[in-house]
Amino acid sequence: MFSYPTVRASFLFLAIACVGLVFADIAITTVNPWRDLGRFFLGVVTPDFFSTEGLATAILRTVAFAFTGVTLGSVAGFLLALVYRWRVVRMFSAFIRAIHELFWALIFLQFFGFHPLTGVLAIAIPYAGIFAKVYSEILDEADQEPLRLLPPGTGVISAFLYARVPDVWDRIRTYTSYRLECGMRSSAILGFVGLPTIGFYLEASFSQGLYSEAGALLILFYVLIATIPWWVKPKLLPVYIIGAPFFLGEGLPIVWGNVTRFFTQDIVPAPIRNDESWAELGLWFSDLMFNEALPGLWNTVVLTQIALVFTGLLALLAFPLISSHFGGPVRRVSGHVFLVVVRSTPEYILAYILLQLWGPSMLPAVVALALHNGGIIGHLIGRQTSMIRLRSDASVGLNRYTFELIPRVYRSFLAFLFYRWEIIMRETAILGILGVATLGFYIDSAIQNIRFDRAMVLILITALLNIGIDALSRFIRGRLALKTMPTC
Amino acid sequence: MTGIELSEITASFGGERVLGPLSFAVTPGEQVALVGKSGAGKSTLMRLIYQQSNGGATLIPQDLGLVHALPVFHNVYMAQLNRHPTWYNVCTLVRPFQRERREIMPLLEQLGINEKQWAPVASLSGGQRQRVAIARALYRNSGMLLADEPVSALDGPMAHTVMALLQESYQTSIVALHDIELALRYSHRIIGIQDGRIALDEPSARLSEADILPLY
C-alpha cells in the first residue's frame, strides 16, 4: 500500500500532525463544559425569534452586504481575469485573496470606520482575487475554435464577447452564485467586528449567554442559506443587485482625511514615524518578529496541520452519512441535515461557540475547523460515491466502505483536502482574534493597542504564509496529479 | 480573388511526421476536392492551408467551431464581426438590427433552419449544427473556402443543395469530401491524399469513381 504516492503523502501529513499534537495546547479548561453545551443546545431547540427587534434588520444587512460585496468582487475579478496572464496581476490577486475578509474589515475600520464601504470592500477585495483566478481558469478552458474562425480584423472586445464568454457563461454563473453563498457566510461573520450583520447580534447574544436568542439567529441563518436556490433566481438577480446597496444601513460618514493619515502615518513603523535611528527600527522589528510574528507563525502552522488531518478524518467518517451505499432514507436525511448545518456555519462562529463552552486552547479551534471543512469535503465525497454504481454482489458494510468506495474516491478526497489546506490556514490565522495564539491574536492585539504599523507587518506575514501554503499545495497536487474544483 | 500556393509543407504530431512534404497550388477560380480515407491527413492539410491564408480564407472545420451557448443567428453573424464597430456588435448581441436580420434570414431559409434562428446551437441536432456552420461560411463570403467534410451529417438532397450553394458562392475552394460522387460532381480538380502524401492530382472531368476508390 505504501507504494502509492497518495498513501505516502497521507501518512506524512498524519505524522506531521502527530508531532504537532505534542506541541499543541489542547485542553478543556472549563470546569463544567457539558453543562454549557447542554444550555446551548437547549437554546437552539427553544429559539426565541422575538427577543431582538434587530433580527430582521440583521438578516437584511447580511444579505445586502453579501450581494454588494460579491457583485463588486466578481466584476473586479472578471476584469482582473482578462489580464491574468500578466505576472503582476497574478501576484496581486494572490496577495489580496491571501488576506482574510475579517482582516480586511479590521483594516478598513481604521479609516472608513463604521461606514458600509468597510463591509462591502472587506468582502469585495479578497473575493476579487479569488474570482480573478477562477474566472481566468474557466476562460482558459473555453473552446478556442470559434476564436480562430473569426474574420481577421475583428475587434478584441467583439471577439471576446462572441467567441469566448458565451461558451463559459454558464460555468461563470454557477461559480458566481456558489460564491454568493460563501459571501453570506463572510457577511455574517463581519458582524463580529462591529458591522451590522448577523454576527453582531450573535456575538451579543452569546457573550451574554442568551442561548435562545443565539439559537434563533443561527436557525434563521441556516434557513437563509438553505433556501438560496428558491429566493435567488436569475430573473430576480438584477433586483437584488440594484437593491442591495440601499440596504447596507447608514453607518457613519467617512472622513477622507483619515484615509490619508492611515496610509501616510499610521502604518509607518513607529521608529521611522518618530525620526528615530535605524538601530531603533532594527530593535522594533526584531521585537515584533521574535515576540509576536514567530510565536504566531508557529502556532498557526501547528494548528493548521492538526486541523487539516482532523478535517480529513472527519470527512472520511462523515461521507457515508449521505452516501446512497449505506443506511436507509432516514439516516441519509439526518446525515444531510447534519452536514448542511456544519458546513453552513462559518468556522469562526463554530470556534466562537466552542471557545465559550470549553475554554481557551487550540481544541475548540481544531474541532471547529475540522467540523466545518470536514462537513464540506464529506458532503462532496458522499455525493460522488452516490454516483458510483457497484456490482450487485458487492460486499456490504465496512468491507464496502474500505474495499469498494475508499479506493475509488481517495484521490478526489485528497484533492479537496489539499485544496482546503490554504483555506484552513487562513481561518486558523483569523481564529486568533478569538484568543487562540495564532497570528490573528497578535494582529488583534496590535490593533487593540492602536499600533497599526505592527498590525500591518503581521498581516503581511500572514498573507505571505498563505501564498506559500497555496504554492506548496499546488505543487503537491501537481505531483500527485490531483484535480479538483474550487470550494470555499 | 485569391489562390494558394503550398511548397514542401510538412506536419508532425508527437515527433512523427503525419503529412508531407507536399506541394501544390490552387489558382483563383479553381474548385478543388480533397479525397482520401480518414486519417490520411486531410484535416491537417486543411488547417495548414487555413493558417497560411492568415484567416483570409473561410474555414468550415470538421468540428464546426460553433459557440454552443449562442443562438443560430449570432453564430452566423460572427462571420462579419470585423465589418462593424464594437458598439454595433455589442448591440447586436443584445438585440440584432433589422439589416442583418434581413441578410441572414434568407441564408437560413435556403438551408432549412430558419425556424431555429433564435435557438441556441446547443439545442440543435448534428445535421442542423452543420448547416449553421455552412450558413456562417456563406455569410462570411471571403475569397476562398476551406471546408472539411461540410456535408458529412446531411442527408442526400440537402447535401446536394449545400454543395451547390457553396460552389455558387465560392469560386475558389478546397473541400475535403468523403463522398466520391459529390467530389466528382462539385469540383474542377481532385487531389487524393494517402499516408500524408499526394497520391492523385487530376482534373475531375478526367476521373471516374474507379480511379479514386483505390485511395480508400
Place this chain on the structure above:
Amino acid sequence: MMNHLIKNTVLALAGIVISTTPVLAETFVFTAIPDEDETKLVERFQGVADYLSEELNVDVRYIPVKSYAAAVSAFRNNQVQLAWFGGLSGVQARRLVPGSEAIAQGEEDAAFRTYFIAHKSTGLEPMDELNPDVKGETFTFGSKGSTSGRLMPEFYIRETFGAAPDEVFSRVGYSGNHTRTLRLVEAGTYGVGALNFQVWEKELEDGSINADDVQVIWKTPTYPDYQWTIRGDVDEKFGDGFKAKVREALLSLDDKALLESFPRTSFIPASNDDYEPIRKVAEQIGILD
C-alpha cells in the same frame, strides 16, 4: 444575458456611490467602550443620548462598538465627538487627537480599583498582598485595551512577580469585557480573573453572583479610570461654547436611574492631567509607544 450584466453593474456601482455620500446632518455622536454586556450598554447610553439631546438641543446619537480600539478609532476619525472611555483608552484617544479633553469623570473614577476574583476550585482565599499562591492558575483579563481589566492588573502582576502574566499563570486569556470575566471565572473556565470593581459590586447587589463559586481574593490600590472625553473641534462644528455646555450637562446629570446604570453617584470635573499615572503605567508595560 450580457446586457443584464452590464446594466446591473453600472446600477450597482451607482448605488454604492449614492449610498456612500456622507449625510451632512449635524448630529452629535458619541460612543462608549464596550466594557459590559451589550444590552446594558445600549440601555444606559440610549438614556444618556436622550438626556443630552434635551439639554443641548441637538440630535444626539449613541453608536455601540465591538471593541475598545473601535471606540478609540471612531473618536480619532471624528465619527464620534464624545466618548465614555476607560483610563487607558482615554489616554490613547487624547494622544491621537490633539486638543481633545477629559471633561468629566464619575465620582468613583478618581479612586478606581481592580478586583482579582477566583473560582472556589482554586482554593484561593482573600489576601492582603498579591501572593505567590496564584501562580500556576489559569487567568483571564477583560478586554486587551481595558484599564481595570488589563492594564492595572498586568501592572501589579509584573510589579509583584517581576514577570509577564503568561510566565506567572499557566494560561492567560482575554475575556472581552468585565461581565464575561465574571461569568468565566464563576463557571470555572478560568481559575482567576481581574475585573472592574464597580461591575462586581453592582452584580453582587443585583444578586447575580453565585457567592459559593467565586469570591474576591485581592483588591488593587486605587487609580484614576473612566472619563468622558470630547474632541477639541466641537465648538467649530456645533457653535461656540458647545464643549462647555456638554460638560455642564454631564456634571449636572442627576437622574438617579441613569447614574445607577453606570453605576456612579455623580459626575465630577476631570482633566487630562488626572490620567498621567495611567499613561506612565501604559508606557512602562509597553502598551503605549
